[in-house]
Amino acid sequence: MYAGSYSLDSSSEIEKYLDSLLSKRSIFKNRDALRPDFTPDFLPHRENELRRLSEIFAPLLLNSKPSNALLFGKTGTGKTASIKLVSKIMLQKSREKNINFIASYINCRLEGTEYRILSSFANSLNLQVPFTGLATEEVLKRITSYLQKVPANVLLILDEVDTLVKSFGDDILYELSRINETFSNSRLALVVISNDLSFKEFLDPRVLSSLSEEEVLFKPYTAEELKDILNARVELAFYENVISKEVLNLVAAMSASEHGDARRALNLLRVAGEIAERRNSPTITEQDVREASLKIEEDQVFEISRTLPLHSRLLLTALLIFNQNNQVPSSGELFNKYKSLASSLRIQELTYRRVSMLLNELEMLGLIQSKVQNMGRHGRTRKMKLATPLEPIRKALSSDAMLAQFISK
Numbered sequence: 001m002y003a004g005s006y007s008l009d010s011s012s013e014i015e016k017y018l019d020s021l022l023s024k025r026s027i028f029k030n031r032d033a034l035r036p037d038f039t040p041d042f043l044p045h046r047e048n049e050l051r052r053l054s055e056i057f058a059p060l061l062l063n064s065k066p067s068n069a070l071l072f073g074k075t076g077t078g079k080t081a082s083i084k085l086v087s088k089i090m091l092q093k094s095r096e097k098n099i100n101f102i103a104s105y106i107n108c109r110l111e112g113t114e115y116r117i118l119s120s121f122a123n124s125l126n127l128q129v130p131f132t133g134l135a136t137e138e139v140l141k142r143i144t145s146y147l148q149k150v151p152a153n154v155l156l157i158l159d160e161v162d163t164l165v166k167s168f169g170d171d172i173l174y175e176l177s178r179i180n181e182t183f184s185n186s187r188l189a190l191v192v193i194s195n196d197l198s199f200k201e202f203l204d205p206r207v208l209s210s211l212s213e214e215e216v217l218f219k220p221y222t223a224e225e226l227k228d229i230l231n232a233r234v235e236l237a238f239y240e241n242v243i244s245k246e247v248l249n250l251v252a253a254m255s256a257s258e259h260g261d262a263r264r265a266l267n268l269l270r271v272a273g274e275i276a277e278r279r280n281s282p283t284i285t286e287q288d289v290r291e292a293s294l295k296i297e298e299d300q301v302f303e304i305s306r307t308l309p310l311h312s313r314l315l316l317t318a319l320l321i322f323n324q325n326n327q328v329p330s331s332g333e334l335f336n337k338y339k340s341l342a343s344s345l346r347i348q349e350l351t352y353r354r355v356s357m358l359l360n361e362l363e364m365l366g367l368i369q370s371k372v373q374n375m376g377r378h379g380r381t382r383k384m385k386l387a388t389p390l391e392p393i394r395k396a397l398s399s400d401a402m403l404a405q406f407i408s409k
């Protein structure tokens with residue numbers, strides 16, 4: 001009896017609690033509209049780029065071969081969103097016109113290897129190839145003979161292509177850029193996308209000239225443009241009057257401070273919304289936006305510090321120890337501390353030269369700061385200290401049991 005009534009009491013408690021949670025009106029009308037993988041149907045300030053892309057690839061809907069294209073521009077400038085939108089509308093048109101049009105979207109960074117890129121391309125054509133086991137040339141051969149047999153107009157999109165080229169060179173780009181010569185009834189246009197143009201240096205000039213038959217540059221957004229992008233998304237994501245014009249302007253201005261990055265702006269908006277929601281506030285305030293910006297920065301510092309190579313993390317640990325003792329070491333003192341940490345962990349230390357290079361890298365990442373100090377007749381010395389909020393670095397290093405022993409709580 002007792003057990004029964006006990007569970008009845010608990011259930012009603014839970015029910016009450018759930019009711020109170022469920023009855024709370026969220027400020028979000030559609031949280032998904034701010035998720036990174038949401039593909040909007042409206043892209044303000046990309047009218048010219050969308051028109052260019054439509055022009056370049058329209059021949060695929062007229063059964064003729066379009067040019068290849070290279071899309072580039074800084075991160076968060078709408079390259080992926082634009083090509084996804086254009087290929088989606090092209091797919092709708094091709095159905096109306098009864099054309100076998102296939103848009104294969106492949107993110108080279110996520111696929112990771114040449115084999116996976118090609119097998120994922122094959123799968124998008126409805127050609128099954130095993131997950132592993134074949135040589136990449138064999139997969140390519142099967143793709144070409146399949147397209148020879150089954151006529152199709154293919155838009156092959158290789159996003160974040162720099163990651164492919166830097167790891168594996170340009171072999172498959174070379175093959176893919178010549179693939180039209182191997183079949184007569186199908187057509188393939190290749191779109192490569194990158195926010196880092198240094199991959200061009202890894203390309204054979206013939207591949208480069210083929211890939212860049214058309215080049216489309218995506219410029220960073222201005223703060224004004226970001227405002228319009230944010231406004232369109234606010235309508236989808238939040239109920240009315242959750243965010244004022246002034247607060248939205250602040251989000252746009254803060255996101256445009258480095259370069260106009262729409263991803264950063266939308267991220268800031270989402271995190272600010274979550275902070276307001278947690279406070280049970282019906283509106284997003286300026287304070288929420290500033291807190292969100294800090295939280296995003298801290299999360300980034302945490303993630304960078306957590307994933308650094310071991311010796312860089314040892315150097316940060318050494319700096320953190322100095323910091324805990326309120327000391328600002330010279331590079332020599334830091335090197336000695338690093339050596340003693342490495343030796344107590346039985347890790348082979350790196351040379352002073354290598355360590356200097358790692359310190360330069362850490363400084364470029366914005367994790368540490370150095371200042372040259374004049375020591376009079378003792379010459380000059382470089383003083384080092386941590387540059388960012390300490391807490392995320394401390395947390396990241398402490399998450400490694402081996403380093404945690406050196407860090408005070």
Ligand SMILES: Nc1ncnc2c1ncn2[C@@H]1O[C@H](COP(=O)(O)OP(=O)(O)OP(=O)(O)O)[C@@H](O)[C@H]1O
Pocket residue numbers: 035036037038039040042043044045046073074075076077078079080081082194195218229262263266
């Ligand atoms: N003009 C726009 N209107 C609405 N949303 C946009 C616009 N441009 C970009 N976005 C949104 O901003 C985010 C980043 O855009 P996108 O992924 O297209 O950037 P990208 O140029 O591909 O960046 P990266 O080089 O880092 O891959 C996405 O969530 C996208 O939906």
Ligand SMILES: [Mg+2]
Pocket residue numbers: 079080081159
């Ligand atoms: Mg992208």
